[in-house]
Structures are given as C-alpha cells and as structure tokens.
Amino acid sequence: DAMVIQNPRYQVTQFGKPVTLSCSQTLNHNVMYWYQQKSSQAPKLLFHYYDKDFNNEADTPDNFQSRRPNTSFCFLDIRSPGLGDAAMYLCATSTRASGANVLTFGAGSRLTVL
Amino acid sequence: RKEVEQDPGPFNVPEGATVAFNCTYSNSASQSFFWYRQDCRKEPKLLMSVYSSGNEDGRFTAQLNRASQYISLLIRDSKLSDSATYLCVVNPVKGTYKYIFGTGTRLKVLA
Numbered sequence: 001d002a003m004v005i006q007n008p009r010y011q012v013t014q015f016g017k018p019v020t021l022s023c024s025q026t027l028n029h030n031v032m033y034w035y036q037q038k039s040s041q042a043p044k045l046l047f048h049y050y051d052k053d054f055n056n057e058a059d060t061p062d063n064f065q066s067r068r069p070n071t072s073f074c075f076l077d078i079r080s081p082g083l084g085d086a087a088m089y090l091c092a093t094s095t096r097a098s099g100a101n102v103l104t105f106g107a108g109s110r111l112t113v114l
Numbered sequence: 115r116k117e118v119e120q121d122p123g124p125f126n127v128p129e130g131a132t133v134a135f136n137c138t139y140s141n142s143a144s145q146s147f148f149w150y151r152q153d154c155r156k157e158p159k160l161l162m163s164v165y166s167s168g169n170e171d172g173r174f175t176a177q178l179n180r181a182s183q184y185i186s187l188l189i190r191d192s193k194l195s196d197s198a199t200y201l202c203v204v205n206p207v208k209g210t211y212k213y214i215f216g217t218g219t220r221l222k223v224l225a
Contacts, residue, residue, distance in 0.1 A: 031211045042118075042201070042215040043158065050211055090157055094211060102148070103203070103213055105157040 003027050006091050006106035013081055014114050021076040021109045023091030032074040033103070034066060035090040043090055049074065078111075086113045115140050118204050120216035128224050131192050135219045137202030138184045146205035147178055147185045151198045152218065158201055161187075192223045 004025045013019045023032065030051050035043035047056045049068045063085070065077040078085055088110050092103040120137045127133045139147075147164035162169065164176040164185050175188040189196055202216035 033211075033213075035215075040122075040217075042217040045212065045214065048211060055212070088155075094213075102160055102163070103150075103158075105159070108157050110155075 004091060004093055004104055004106035006089075006109045008109060009107060010110050010112075012112045012114065015082065016080045019078045019081055019111065021078075021089050021091075021111070023074045023076075023106055024072050025093045025104075026072070027093055027095070027104065028071060029093035029095040029104070030071065031094045032068060033090075033092040033094075034064075034074070034076050035092065037088045037090055037108075038086075046076070081111070081113045083113050086111055116216075117141065117206060117214045118202055118216040120200075120202050120219050122217055122219060124220035124222050126222045126224055127192055129192060129194060131223075132188065132190045133192055133221065134186055134188045135200055135202075135221075136184050136186050137204075137216050138182075139202075139204045139206070140183070141204075141206040142180075142183060143208060144183075144204050144206045145208045146213075147176075148203040148213075149174075149176060149185075149187050150201040150203055150215075152201055153198050158215075161200070189221075192221075194223050194225060197221055197223045 007022045033048040034046045037043040046060045067075045088108045090108045091106040149161040150158040151161045152158040168177045173190045177186045199218040199220050201218045
C-alpha cells in the first residue's frame with residue numbers, strides 16, 4: 001500500500017504555464033519535503049514543512065511555492081515553468097521517532113516543459 | 115566544496131564481487147547518515163542507516179568515520195539485482211529535519 005502518493009505521475013506543461021503537483025501521505029508524519037531531481041543529479045531540497053512551519057532553502061527560486069493545508073497534503077506550485085524546471089519532483093515525509101529519522105518517498109512526479 | 119560528495123562511477127563489477135563506495139561530508143557536526151538506493155527513474159528507497167559503531171545488514175555493511183568525515187558502504191557477493199545508484203544522505207544540522215543527498219554512485223553488476 002502506497003503511503004506517500006504523488007499526483008500526477010507525469011505532467012507536461014508549456015513554458016510559462018503554471019503547474020501544481022500534489023502529495024498526500026497516510027503515515028501521519030509531521031515533516032514533508034519537496035525535492036527536485038534532474039537527470040544524473042542528486043535530489044535537491046527545495047523546502048520542507050515541520051507541521052505548519054515552512055522552511056525554504058536559500059537557493060530555491062521564487063518561482064517555486066508550496067502549501068500544506070493539513071497534515072496529509074502538501075502541494076508544489078511552479079508559477080511560470082521554464083525549460084530548466086523539467087525534472088522529477090519527489091515528495092518525502094519523516095517523523096520524529098526514536099533514533100534517526102528516515103525519509104519515505106513518493107514515486108515522484110516527472111515534469112516536462114515544452 | 116559540496117556538502118555531500120560521492121564518486122559518481124559507474125562501478126562495473128562481476129557477479130560475486132565485493133565493492134565499496136565512500137561518501138564525504140563537509141559539516142563535522144552532521145548527525146545522521148544513511149544510504150539510499152535508487153533504481154532508474156524510480157524514487158530513492160532506504161537501504162540502511164549508518165550508525166557510529168558500524169552496522170551490517172546481510173551482504174551490506176556501513177561504516178562511519180567521523181574523524182575523516184566519511185561514510186562507506188560495502189557490498190559483498192554482488193548480485194545482478196544490486197545494479198542501481200547508491201545515494202549517500204546526511205542530516206547536517208542537529209535538531210533540524212534537513213537531509214542532503216550526494217549525487218550518487220552508479221553500480222553495474224555484470225553477469
């Protein structure tokens with residue numbers, strides 16, 4: 001049973017046309033993350049939420065925004081996608097637990113920009 | 115210097131071989147360390163956490179060297195199914211939930 005679900009799995013958009021990617025979780029984890037991964041590169045952290053507290057990475061472009069309306073859902077909005085934003089977008093969750101926290105990933109949303 | 119660095123490979127090894135990867139990290143205060151496995155066009159999946167004393171899970175052994183700021187992964191008796199990219203993950207700041215990935219090391223196990 002998938003515990004972190006991302007939709008859509010594949011998204012094609014036109015240059016400059018806004019896109020929203022969604023992530024839902026059934027784990028009740030209080031931390032949710034968005035990573036961007038381009039081909040042959042490391043997943044790059046864009047931002048994360050600890051509960052409702054939003055933590056933006058300093059080098060995340062303003063073009064990327066996020067919303068977390070409740071514990072279960074988190075959205076990634078790309079306001080004006082450029083060709084360079086084509087990538088796999090990975091949502092992950094973690095929780096404070098005994099020992100080290102572990103990231104659980106969704107299957108990813110692959111974005112193509114035409 | 116990148117926060118987390120790995121040799122991208124690829125490492126091409128025959129079935130049954132032993133192979134080792136290293137990962138260096140720049141922040142000496144880093145707290146938590148992990149190895150993730152990522153198959154082509156799939157999401158990363160946890161392979162194992164890395165503990166200070168080192169730990170083993172079947173054919174996989176992870177080590178942490180805080181003095182030299184690196185972690186290692188040893189795979190014994192390689193299988194074809196071990197072919198994947200192995201990502202090193204570090205939590206660089208205590209008390210935060212920020213996790214930084216290395217670029218990964220590609221492993222190809224050859225028949």
